[in-house]
Amino acid sequence: METSDVIIIGAGFAGLTAARELSKGGHTTILLEARDRIAGRTHLDERLGRNLELGGTWVHWTQPYVWAEMGRYGIKAVPGPEFTKAYWTAGGHQHEGDAVSLLELLDAPNRRLLADSRRYFPMPWSPLDNPDVADIDGLTLSEAIDRLELPEDQRQLLRSFWTLNFNGRLDQAAYTQALRWCAVASGDWQLMFEACASFKIDGGTRRLAEAILADSAAQLRLNQHVASIEQDEAGVVVTTEGGKQYAARQLILALPLSVLNDLEIRPALSPRKREAAAKGQAGRGAKLWVKVQGRQERFVALGPEAGALNFVQAEYIDHDSTTLVCFGPDAGAVDVDDIDAAQRHLDSIVPGLKVLDVAGHDWVADEHARSTWPMHYTGYLTQYLAELQRPEGRIRLAGSDFANGWGGFIDGAIESGLDAAREVSGALALECQDTAAVSG
Ligand SMILES: Cc1cc2nc3c(=O)[nH]c(=O)nc-3n(C[C@H](O)[C@H](O)[C@H](O)COP(=O)(O)OP(=O)(O)OC[C@H]3O[C@@H](n4cnc5c(N)ncnc54)[C@H](O)[C@@H]3O)c2cc1C
Numbered sequence: 001m002e003t004s005d006v007i008i009i010g011a012g013f014a015g016l017t018a019a020r021e022l023s024k025g026g027h028t029t030i031l032l033e034a035r036d037r038i039a040g041r042t043h044l045d046e047r048l049g050r051n052l053e054l055g056g057t058w059v060h061w062t063q064p065y066v067w068a069e070m071g072r073y074g075i076k077a078v079p080g081p082e083f084t085k086a087y088w089t090a091g092g093h094q095h096e097g098d099a100v101s102l103l104e105l106l107d108a109p110n111r112r113l114l115a116d117s118r119r120y121f122p123m124p125w126s127p128l129d130n131p132d133v134a135d136i137d138g139l140t141l142s143e144a145i146d147r148l149e150l151p152e153d154q155r156q157l158l159r160s161f162w163t164l165n166f167n168g169r170l171d172q173a174a175y176t177q178a179l180r181w182c183a184v185a186s187g188d189w190q191l192m193f194e195a196c197a198s199f200k201i202d203g204g205t206r207r208l209a210e211a212i213l214a215d216s217a218a219q220l221r222l223n224q225h226v227a228s229i230e231q232d233e234a235g236v237v238v239t240t241e242g243g244k245q246y247a248a249r250q251l252i253l254a255l256p257l258s259v260l261n262d263l264e265i266r267p268a269l270s271p272r273k274r275e276a277a278a279k280g281q282a283g284r285g286a287k288l289w290v291k292v293q294g295r296q297e298r299f300v301a302l303g304p305e306a307g308a309l310n311f312v313q314a315e316y317i318d319h320d321s322t323t324l325v326c327f328g329p330d331a332g333a334v335d336v337d338d339i340d341a342a343q344r345h346l347d348s349i350v351p352g353l354k355v356l357d358v359a360g361h362d363w364v365a366d367e368h369a370r371s372t373w374p375m376h377y378t379g380y381l382t383q384y385l386a387e388l389q390r391p392e393g394r395i396r397l398a399g400s401d402f403a404n405g406w407g408g409f410i411d412g413a414i415e416s417g418l419d420a421a422r423e424v425s426g427a428l429a430l431e432c433q434d435t436a437a438v439s440g
Contacts, residue, residue, distance in 0.1 A: 004028040006424055007238050007248040008218070009226050012040025013410050014399040015254030016209055017069075017417030018424070019218035025425050029218035030246055032238065034225035034368050038213060041256070041369055041400075042205035042410065047359035048291045048323055050316065051204055054361040055287070056373065056410050060195035062185055063411035065418065066208075070201065073211035077199040081315065087301035087350050089160075090153035094351070099300055103190070109158040110189040112148050114182040121183035125405045125415075127176075127381060137176050137382040141166070144175040156304070163305040163329045165196065166375045167285035170305070174282075174378045177408075184405050197313070205410070225368075228264040229253075231394050249431060250394050250424045254417065257281055257388070257401035258370035269392055276384035281401065283375040283408070284364050286334035288326045290342050293354040296322035303349030308333040308341075312350055321356060331372075336360030374401040374408040389419075394427075396420050 006022050008015045011033035023029040037043070042056040059066045059077060070077065086102035088095050120136065123129050145158050159170060165181070166173045185192035201208050213220065225241040229251065236251045253260070260269070260277035268274065288309065301312040309328040316323040328334050328345070335341050336358065343355040363369045388402050398420035403412025 001237070001245045001247050002030060002219075003247045004030045004219070005248060005428055006030070006250045006252065007032060007236065007246050008252045008254055008398075009229075009238065010040065010254035010399070011035075011038040011213075011220060011222075012254060012399065013042070013066075013209065013212075013413035014417035014420070015040075015252065016212045016216070017414045018252050018254060018398055018421040019220075020212050020216035021418060021421035022424060023217035024215070025421075027425065027428060029216075030248065031216075031218045031220045032224040032226055032240070032246065033220065033222050036222050038220070038222075039206055039209040040413075041363060041372070042209065043361065044204035044206040045361075048289055048357055050323070052289050052323075052359060053200070053205060054289075054359070055363065056205060057200055058195070058197050059201055059410060060199055062191065062195050063406050063409060065405075065414035066409070066411040069208060069212065069414055073208065073215075075208055075211065076202045078202045080198050080200060081298045081317070083298050083300045083313070085297045085299040087299060088157060089303050089307075089349060090156050094349075099298075102300065102302065105154065105157055106161055107190070109145075109148065109150055109154045110161070112150075113145060113158065114179060114187070114189050117179040117182035118187040120176070120179050124180065124183040127180055127404055128386065133176060134382045136179075137174060137380075138378050139175040140171055140378055141173040141175045141178055142170040144178070145170070157302065160302050160305040160310050164302070164311040164327055166282050166329070167287075167327060167372045168282035168329050168375060172282060172377045174376050174380060176378075176381050177282075177376045180381075180407070226263060228266070229395070230266045236394050250396075250427055252396050252398050252420045252424060254398040254420070256369050256371055256399060257374065259368060260397075262367070265395070269395070270387065270390075272384060272387045273392075273397075276380065276388055279377060279380075281371055281374050281376050281380070283372040284331055285327060285329045285372055286331045286336065286360065286362070286364075287372065288328070288334055288336055288342065288358060288360040290324045290326055290346065290355055291357045291359075292322050292324060292346075293320070293356055294322065295319060296353070299350070301350045305329070307345065307348060309345040309349065312346065324353075331362055331364035334360075336362055374399075374412070376407075391423065391427075396423060
């Protein structure tokens with residue numbers, strides 16, 4: 001059995017960051033990853049003739065943790081395209097205009113919806129500071145939008161915009177999650193939107209993930225799907241599906257919320273943690289890349305909220321083709337390999353495109369993710385977050401799903417990885433003191 005001070009399960013950004021911190025702090029660290037690659041829900045892959053981000057992509061200087069990591073490794077951000085044209089569906093009709101008009105249509109409704117973001121979250125990285133949050137954490141985003149009593153076309157646009165942000169349906173989505181997003185962008189929804197889809201990592205997410213790994217002395221073990229964990233007074237023992245065992249004094253579970261209950265953990269994690277994992281989260285949609293014929297104008301399109309694809313953005317414009325990035329709220333409605341289906345979905349929101357090819361990854365069907373970006377259901381913040389962040393014995397959770405600030409983003413994964421590493425380091429130091437006291 002391999003032994004170390006710390007075992008980290010999951011080599012996404014949270015696990016990689018925690019592994020670097022702990023190994024650089026002098027603790028022997030083993031990082032176990034089920035896939036044959038690192039970086040988890042980010043995946044830069046060669047598809048449609050270029051390097052495409054199949055998962056997490058955009059970063060921003062308002063996101064302190066990822067920005068600091070990029071700075072540390074000398075990695076710059078690159079701007080995405082500036083959009084000139086927009087298509088949108090509202091009031092049962094398709095409209096087109098310039099991109100600024102669509103932003104303007106979304107402006108007043110978003111301002112009203114998010115007006116209280118800083119009142120509820122005056123210190124966004126301490127999201128439970130204001131006790132009034134408990135009063136609204138049961139409110140769905142669907143209800144919060146509908147109670148604005150907007151004209152029908154504005155209501156539909158706002159609902160579709162937030163369906164995009166949630167990558168899922170609004171009927172169980174927490175209004176507090178929308179307020180938290182806006183609060184971390186200083187209460188400015190346009191800055192929030194810019195942060196979500198404007199700047200990418202030069203060289204891609206893989207470059208940043210590899211830089212963190214290269215700076216780490218942790219032992220990475222790929223293709224190690226962890227099946228069970230047992231902890232007792234002496235330490236933790238981890239067993240993989242293949243029967244390999246690893247032992248350590250402390251353990252970080254850097255896994256998506258939605259897969260936590262797939263592991264057998266003895267003694268079991270608290271009922272509240274397991275309940276949160278069983279509920280999972282609202283981000284269960286699709287991201288699809290579509291290559292279409294011809295050099296298209298730089299456009300964005302916002303379709304109906306229930307559309308298989310409800311958002312399309314012309315990301316790469318080449319001489320004789322254009323590559324679009326598309327999102328939809330239900331992974332089950334989008335076959336990431338089906339060219340004809342993509343054509344039908346696109347026809348309903350953007351006229352006159354001819355689909356040549358498609359590429360994507362079904363993160364919801366993926367047994368190591370079972371979700372896309374972490375967006376929470378009602379009640380998650382006030383009923384579960386603090387409990388999920390609470391260590392149980394030698395086991396701590398880490399990941400974007402459990403972050404305080406930009407939860408749902410790469411930034412949140414790094415924040416949470418740093419927090420977990422600091423706490424584990426403290427726990428190891430305490431154990432050393434206790435051992436010294438006993439033997440002294
Ligand atoms: C389609 C999509 C688009 C996104 N867009 C953006 C964006 O533009 N900007 C942004 O900042 N964020 C975005 N995100 C979110 C961002 O990618 C994630 O929040 C972040 O990468 C999560 O990191 P993590 O370390 O918390 O979890 P993960 O990346 O999920 O890492 C968990 C790791 O655990 C491994 N694992 C799971 N089960 C086991 C097991 N039993 N044994 C061993 N290992 C296991 C997984 O394989 C994975 O590598 C997007 C995500 C998706 C899916």
